[in-house]
């Protein structure tokens with residue numbers, strides 16, 4: 001679970017990420033689709049080219065969902081409930097894929113904010129994204 005230091009680090013860096021939700025979301029998805037082409041199977045009819053309207057539109061949704069979780073960091077589950085249902089029951093995304101997207105979100109943050117990504121912040125973001133993935137896969141049972 002996230003401790004008080006983790007939460008402080010996440011709250012400190014997140015505004016830099018939230019203010020570029022569309023761009024960073026699109027970049028993270030683009031990297032995931034390139035490094036892990038099997039993830040493309042969940043997005044039929046998607047335009048996978050860098051900066052496509054699909055990548056931007058969906059990237060923004062994903063990052064804004066994370067921003068909602070950051071706003072309720074003491075109760076992350078509250079903002080994830082319906083998204084958990086969607087990914088588990090409707091989309092049936094293989095749980096292994098969440099780690100792949102998380103990794104690429106971290107890479108995008110590192111690319112744009114390397115100066116702010118000290119070890120403690122890196123670790124806190126990694127834990128945060130793991131918490132989110134844990135909630136998104138909590139219905140798979």
Ligand code: HEM
Nearest residue numbers: 039042043061062065066083087091093097098101102132
């Ligand atoms: C849809 C968030 C990971 C596949 C969505 C939506 C959000 C979201 C907010 C839109 C829901 C709506 O329109 O009501 C997240 C978050 C993730 C995550 C926060 C992890 C950090 C993944 C992964 C995959 C995936 C790893 C598959 C590789 C999908 C698909 C849709 C979707 C296929 C529907 C897209 C569409 O047709 O509009 N997700 N997601 N998600 N997600 Fe995720």
